[in-house]
Amino acid sequence: MKGCAAIVLIVALLAWGGSAQTSQNVRVTLVIPQPLFIAAVIPSITVEITPVEIEGPQPFKIGDWHVNIDALTPYRLNSTLVTIDTNIFDAGPEDFLTDCDFSDDFGVCTDKTSLSEPDPQNRRGFGENTAGLDGADFMGEIFLDISSWDVSTLPGFYIGVILFTTTDTTP
């Protein structure tokens, strides 16, 4: 053993477990159940027709509208009046008009005034992704023209609902 004795020591640092590696993946899954949200900001409109309004220019203003839209896609905004009940002959959605005179956060108003015809006549505006903003506000006025009405039962009344609709316009 003298002169040739050798002691070999091998220290191997083995992998500390089968999962040890220098790269790992983590899965990310996102779900968007709804890309468009619309909220009406103003309360209901209740108007009593006075002689001043009957004598004055038609149509006359009866109220305002204001909606807020959160969007993750380009969209258009439409509004349509639906008659719920009335006892006035010839009263209908075509007697009501509207406009859009304010929009923000990438929203754009149109000049269309109909509340009774299909798109694009009842289109109030359009817009795009509003992420990071408080949503696009659209505002306008609502007008009434009673020149075709025939009120035979008193008190006469007209009850309707204005439906505001957003539609994805992604091609």
Add this chain to the structure above:
Amino acid sequence: MRHIKSIAVVLLALSLGWFGGLSQTSQTVTINVNQSLYLDCSASLPINHTVLQSEIEGPQPFNIGTWSCNVDSLTAFELSADMTVSSTTILNVSKDDFSETCTLASGGGTPSCGAGGTFGPITLGTGGNTAGSLGADFSGDVALNVSDWDVTATLPASASGTITYSVSDSTP
């Protein structure tokens, strides 16, 4: 008597091989380091997130999850990440909509957070040899910016992706 003692010492010396370098012993030490970096991101759980209206209205980007990785190292290292993402129902989805921050670096190897940022790739942290410790721990947030998305009419829309964490030797 003194003479006899001297002879005995010489014989003992010869028997032990102390003379003239004619005999020697050696001890060979071989150390194999098969891997100098170990990454464990098992604490980074899969992220499943539903985008809410409040997140659309809120500041961009917003947090959708967290990440956490542990590095055992025998060298200076850099922890980085990159991402792939795709969607058939959302236009404009890309990895630069996603970002990560490093908010905590602790443990062995004097770890420190990197700048993070928008994917990718991004540097999440750096550190050195962690021997004798449980490794360097890094953690932070995963965020999403949806301001350039165009969600198609097919609902619910979804996007999926994979974040790949990597550790590499940064020895110059």
